[in-house]
Amino acid sequence: MSNWEILWDERAQFWSGFLSTLEIFGLSIVGAFVIGCGLLYLLEGSRKRLTIPLRIFIDAMRMLPFLILAYLLYYGLPSVGIRLDAWWSGVGALAVYHGAYFAEIFRGNRLTFPPGQIEAAKAHGFTKGKMFFRLLLPQIIMQTRPLLGNQLIYALKDTAFLVIITVSELTAAANSLSSTYFIPTEAFIVVIGFYWAISVTMEIIIKQCGRFSAKRGFDNV
Amino acid sequence: MNASAWHMLLEGAWTTLWISAVSIAIGVMAGLVIALIRLARIPIVDQLLVLYISVARATPLVTLALFIFLSAPDLGLDLNRSVAGILALSLNTTAFNAEIWRSAFRNFSREQSEAAMATGMTPWITFRRIMLPQMVITSLPGLVNEMSFLIKGSPAIAVIGIVDLTRVTNRISAVTYEPLPPILVAGALYMAIIGCLVWLQRLAERRANRLAT
Numbered sequence: 001m002s003n004w005e006i007l008w009d010e011r012a013q014f015w016s017g018f019l020s021t022l023e024i025f026g027l028s029i030v031g032a033f034v035i036g037c038g039l040l041y042l043l044e045g046s047r048k049r050l051t052i053p054l055r056i057f058i059d060a061m062r063m064l065p066f067l068i069l070a071y072l073l074y075y076g077l078p079s080v081g082i083r084l085d086a087w088w089s090g091v092g093a094l095a096v097y098h099g100a101y102f103a104e105i106f107r108g109n110r111l112t113f114p115p116g117q118i119e120a121a122k123a124h125g126f127t128k129g130k131m132f133f134r135l136l137l138p139q140i141i142m143q144t145r146p147l148l149g150n151q152l153i154y155a156l157k158d159t160a161f162l163v164i165i166t167v168s169e170l171t172a173a174a175n176s177l178s179s180t181y182f183i184p185t186e187a188f189i190v191v192i193g194f195y196w197a198i199s200v201t202m203e204i205i206i207k208q209c210g211r212f213s214a215k216r217g218f219d220n221v
Numbered sequence: 222m223n224a225s226a227w228h229m230l231l232e233g234a235w236t237t238l239w240i241s242a243v244s245i246a247i248g249v250m251a252g253l254v255i256a257l258i259r260l261a262r263i264p265i266v267d268q269l270l271v272l273y274i275s276v277a278r279a280t281p282l283v284t285l286a287l288f289i290f291l292s293a294p295d296l297g298l299d300l301n302r303s304v305a306g307i308l309a310l311s312l313n314t315t316a317f318n319a320e321i322w323r324s325a326f327r328n329f330s331r332e333q334s335e336a337a338m339a340t341g342m343t344p345w346i347t348f349r350r351i352m353l354p355q356m357v358i359t360s361l362p363g364l365v366n367e368m369s370f371l372i373k374g375s376p377a378i379a380v381i382g383i384v385d386l387t388r389v390t391n392r393i394s395a396v397t398y399e400p401l402p403p404i405l406v407a408g409a410l411y412m413a414i415i416g417c418l419v420w421l422q423r424l425a426e427r428r429a430n431r432l433a434t
Contacts, residue, residue: 063415067376067387068408075390075400153279157374160281164380171284184291192280192288199279 003183007190010177017173018194024091024159024169025198029152031095036102040140041132043107058107061100066158069093074165090162098155105151109144110136142213149206153199160195170194222402226393230403233389234410240303240385241372244310248371249364251311252318259319260326270319277316282377285309290381306378314371318364325360326352358432361425369418372411386410 007014039058043051061069073089084092113136121131141148163172174191178184259270277285286309293300300308329352337347379388390407394400 060412063412063419064408065373065376065387065411067379068404068411071387071390071400071404072408075394076404079399079401157279157281160283161377163283164376171281171287174284175287178291184288185295188284188288188292191284192276195281195284196276196279200275 003181003186006181006183007177007186010181013173013177014170014190014194017168017170017191020168021159021170021194022198024087024094024162024167025156028091028094028159029098029155031091032098032102032155035095035099036106037137039099039103040106040110040137043103044110044128044132044136058100058104061097062104064097066093066097067161067164069097070161070165086162086165086167090159090165090167094155094158094162097158098151101151101154102148105144105147106140109140113139142209142216145206145209145213149202152202152206156195156198156202222393222397222399222406226397226403227406229389229393230386230406230410233384233386233407234414236384237372237375237386238414240306240310240378240383241368241375244307244314245368245371247307247311248314248318248367251315252320253322255315255319256322256326259323274316274319277313280313282309282313282374283380285313286377286381302378302381302383305381306383309378310371310375313374314367317367317370321360321363321367322356324363325356328359329356355432358425359429362422362429365418365422365425369415369422372415372418 039054042054070090070093073084073093074086077084077089117135118131121135126135159169160171162169163175166172170191174184174187178187181187255270255274259267286306289309289312290300290302290305293305333351333355334347337351342350376385376387379385384392386407390400390403393403397403
């Protein structure tokens with residue numbers, strides 16, 4: 001039996017690894033997106049007492065490797081009495097880490113907005129929340145979509161780090177198969193193909209979003 | 222944490238630093254070479270390079286490091302851990318650097334290369350004397366940004382058993398049963414390293430802007 005046939009027989013393991021990577025990735029980017037928007041909303045509040053610690057938090061996340069944050073949640077938190085399992089600490093670390101990056105991308109785009117727009121919204125009697133959700137957020141998301149797409153690919157790549165804190169996902173599947181049958185080359189080529197397929201799909205989706213946003217006129221601001 | 226723990230942490234930081242530095246050096250050079258080859262538009266080679274860049278950008282470092290380290294014996298290569306780690310990091314960063322260099326090539330002013338041609342410079346001299354010095358300055362901010370991404374990705378090499386700044390925290394907590402302090406110190410060390418790079422990037426951006434005006 002050739003090596004490729006062995007892998008085909010073990011396709012269930014790849015498939016479950018693939019699904020669990022997608023699950024981790026999907027859940028954590030939704031979390032990261034919510035955290036990013038939340039941070040942006042809080043920064044919009046423009047109270048110095050609040051914005052300074054938030055900026056420090058965002059900058060700290062941007063200067064740390066992702067794995068250190070995962071270690072902090074998985075190995076570090078139990079010594080202060082909070083015990084998370086590997087899966088949840090991985091998803092939590094991904095969401096917090098990339099949430100900070102999302103917030104930074106949003107903030108950079110927010111700075112380029114003309115102040116007249118906000119003043120006009122205020123003059124029309126928009127409350128802060130309504131202005132944020134109906135005017136600022138849609139524009140910011142549509143304008144930053146290439147950067148968001150890049151960040152999503154980074155998030156996908158960071159899911160592979162979770163194999164180090166014993167989460168079973170796509171890379172872990174390849175690792176265990178290659179140590180069972182001693183066929184590392186073929187197993188990892190398959191897995192790299194999976195990762196490549198996910199990120200190519202994401203690039204296509206981002207491009208499609210570009211068409212949508214051009215139709216709705218978000219690019220003309 | 223006692224003195225030996227601090228010593229181990231600093232050793233881990235040194236491992237992270239030298240492996241990253243070697244990979245950065247290889248990655249910047251190889252990226253330039255790939256950008257130059259892509260500029261020549263050789264039929265099949267060009268498509269292969271596009272495929273390489275696309276795959277390398279999508280492959281997680283952990284997967285790449287495991288792939289290289291585990292399958293090297295299959296391919297008849299005898300790599301030790303550090304070489305496999307450096308290879309994985311450089312293969313990854315080369316793809317990103319090649320794109321940075323290529324965009325610097327594309328944005329290079331045509332007037333200058335035409336003027337160089339008109340004064341009788343050969344293509345090599347034009348590249349060496351006119352293009353490269355300016356391209357280095359304009360692409361430096363992007364390259365330094367990519368360097369800090371590489372250092373943030375470098376804990377991936379821990380998966381093949383290199384004791385880097387991240388992995389060393391496990392070693393220390395295996396002895397002291399207190400995982401929190403070494404992880405925090407390692408985080409602070411990473412912040413110091415990447416903070417230096419961010420500062421360098423700001424300097425580079427200021428120089429690039431001065432050139433642009």
